[in-house]
Amino acid sequence: MPSATTVHHSRTLVIGSGLAGLYFALEVAERGPVTVLTKHRRESSNTNWAQGGISAVFSGDDSIAKHAEDTLRVGAGLCDRAMVEHAVKLGPRLVRRLVNHYGVHFDTVGDEENAPFVLGREGGHSRRRVVHHRDTTGAEIQRALVAAAAAHPNITLIEHYTVIDLLSWAKVDGSKGCFGVYALDNRSGQVEAFVAPVTVLATGGAGRVYRYTSNPDVATGDGVAMAYRIGAPVANLEFMQFHPTCLYHPEANTFLISEALRGEGGILRRRGGADLMKDRHPMGSLAPRDVVAREIDAELKRSGERCVFLDMTHLDGDFLQERFPAIFQRCMDLGIDMREEPIPVVPAAHYMCGGVVVDHQGRTAIPGLMAIGEVAMSGLHGACRLASNSLLEAVVLADGAASACDDFGRGPPSRVDPWNEGAAVPSDEAVMVTANWEEVRALMWNFVGIVRSDKRLERALRRIEMISEEIVEYYWRFLVTRDIVELRNISLCGHLIIECARRRQESRGLHYTLDYPETKAELARDTVIDKSCGPET
Numbered sequence: 088m089p090s091a092t093t094v095h096h097s098r099t100l101v102i103g104s105g106l107a108g109l110y111f112a113l114e115v116a117e118r119g120p121v122t123v124l125t126k127h128r129r130e131s132s133n134t135n136w137a138q139g140g141i142s143a144v145f146s147g148d149d150s151i152a153k154h155a156e157d158t159l160r161v162g163a164g165l166c167d168r169a170m171v172e173h174a175v176k177l178g179p180r181l182v183r184r185l186v187n188h189y190g191v192h193f194d195t196v197g198d199e200e201n202a203p204f205v206l207g208r209e210g211g212h213s214r215r216r217v218v219h220h221r222d223t224t225g226a227e228i229q230r231a232l233v234a235a236a237a238a239h240p241n242i243t244l245i246e247h248y249t250v251i252d253l254l255s256w257a258k259v260d261g262s263k264g265c266f267g268v269y270a271l272d273n274r275s276g277q278v279e280a281f282v283a284p285v286t287v288l289a290t291g292g293a294g295r296v297y298r299y300t301s302n303p304d305v306a307t308g309d310g311v312a313m314a315y316r317i318g319a320p321v322a323n324l325e326f327m328q329f330h331p332t333c334l335y336h337p338e339a340n341t342f343l344i345s346e347a348l349r350g351e352g353g354i355l356r357r358r359g360g361a362d363l364m365k366d367r368h369p370m371g372s373l374a375p376r377d378v379v380a381r382e383i384d385a386e387l388k389r390s391g392e393r394c395v396f397l398d399m400t401h402l403d404g405d406f407l408q409e410r411f412p413a414i415f416q417r418c419m420d421l422g423i424d425m426r427e428e429p430i431p432v433v434p435a436a437h438y439m440c441g442g443v444v445v446d447h448q449g450r451t452a453i454p455g456l457m458a459i460g461e462v463a464m465s466g467l468h469g470a471c472r473l474a475s476n477s478l479l480e481a482v483v484l485a486d487g488a489a490s491a492c493d494d495f496g497r498g499p500p501s502r503v504d505p506w507n508e509g510a511a512v513p514s515d516e517a518v519m520v521t522a523n524w525e526e527v528r529a530l531m532w533n534f535v536g537i538v539r540s541d542k543r544l545e546r547a548l549r550r551i552e553m554i555s556e557e558i559v560e561y562y563w564r565f566l567v568t569r570d571i572v573e574l575r576n577i578s579l580c581g582h583l584i585i586e587c588a589r590r591r592q593e594s595r596g597l598h599y600t601l602d603y604p605e606t607k608a609e610l611a612r613d614t615v616i617d618k619s620c621g622p623e624t
């Protein structure tokens with residue numbers, strides 16, 4: 088039955104409270120009220136978990152051209168060169184703005200104002216250019232931006248609201264637009280409407296689609312799923328980046344061992360001590376992530392071992408403790424002293440290089456809907472993201488969207504349909520959600536992981552089609568909850584990843600398939616799908 092639905096209005100609506108969402112909100116807040124919705128706590132974001140840092144050119148031996156070149160090389164022929172040049176050029180100014188305007192502390196040489204940054208190095212970079220705050224860069228950015236947003240009178244930050252779907256309109260002449268969202272108040276169970284001329288998706292990634300991931304619980308691909316459902320094109324979802332080194336320990340689910348450790352000289356070893364990456368790539372253990380993750384995957388399959396090892400024991404112990412305090416402590420808590428013994432590591436799903444198709448200012452194909460940060464596919468990452476270019480993309484798109492948003496919304500229709508819960512009743516079968524959740528994540532890990540094949544993808548497709556049907560039926564039968572919203576989104580994202588992977592009949596960047604091991608020059612194009620040619624929802 089339709090019930091009276093509370094409708095909130097604001098000038099701009101942001102979904103997600105990581106770097107992209109908060110930076111955007113802060114940049115537009117002088118112009119009018121901004122509402123930021125987040126489905127958990129304000130600091131629950133992928134940003135908060137980022138260890139490495141943000142890449143930008145600051146050293147004398149580096150240049151914008153070199154940063155662009157590294158990004159393009161790692162992107163394996165699919166980066167949008169104009170976006171790459173735009174982003175790397177803006178990087179230094181926006182990093183300075185984070186420091187000088189929003190109070191983010193990055194590590195510097197000395198304490199005086201504008202002191203040079205201490206620069207880290209990560210996989211695929213030819214120079215040191217990763218600006219960081221020890222090994223907790225994301226948490227530091229999150230701290231500063233949450234504090235700035237909370238202090239701004241025009242920003243309303245609302246926690247514990249799960250966005251269910253985007254509000255959209257369409258006319259017979261083919262024009263369409265987005266004008267806000269329906270969102271569930273997780274605590275009261277009520278659904279409310281949030282209406283604005285411009286809605287900005289800053290919902291992060293979809294690591295939770297996979298059984299093993301470095302991502303927090305909130306990374307369930309909500310933005311991609313919602314945008315696809317209202318007809319926005321999404322692209323390149325086959326390029327899921329697996330981070331080579333997550334801690335392997337029964338009690339350390341999802342703990343990342345930053346690539347910055349390899350940047351400081353860490354060496355990946357097989358059990359027994361042999362250098363895993365020797366003769367495999369000119370950059371050795373610091374080769375691009377796709378290369379390293381595939382080598383580890385092959386080694387685990389070949390040897391039957393459960394992990395490989397990251398050796399830091401040849402480096403100075405005091406330096407390790409000072410430079411990587413969080414990783415050092417986490418390992419120590421689990422009885423691993425990285426000064427004395429190698430760290431057991433395995434790959435895990437880490438970053439979604441594809442997403443909702445946007446231009447350099449974060450505009451999607453749907454007027455009134457923008458997407459910024461990991462949820463977006465701007466062309467910066469191509470087929471494989473260069474390490475620490477993700478926080479860079481978040482801030483570059485947020486900055487662009489802030490300048491473009493005033494002219495992008497057509498304004499909402501005058502009326503919002505009340506939320507209609509139909510004949511839905513409270514669920515008496517929550518086990519169905521848990522079981523399907525586990526099944527989706529297991530099938531994605533087993534059949535759509537680091538190494539794919541036609542057979543594995545067909546198997547995955549058959550299973551996801553069946554599960555999706557069940558989920559959609561469950562979704563309409565029972566009252567909506569955060570769990571069911573997230574399950575509906577991860578299953579759609581999984582389905583979209585499988586569809587994109589089936590369409591790419593070659594190996595390129597992060598997509599490697601046994602049936603087409605070569606890269607084919609004639610297939611150097613994005614995999615774009617929308618509702619007219621992709622899965623039904």
Ligand code: SIN
Nearest residue numbers: 138139345346474475
């Ligand atoms: C890391 O610290 O290894 C992650 C950095 C990134 O994903 O860019």
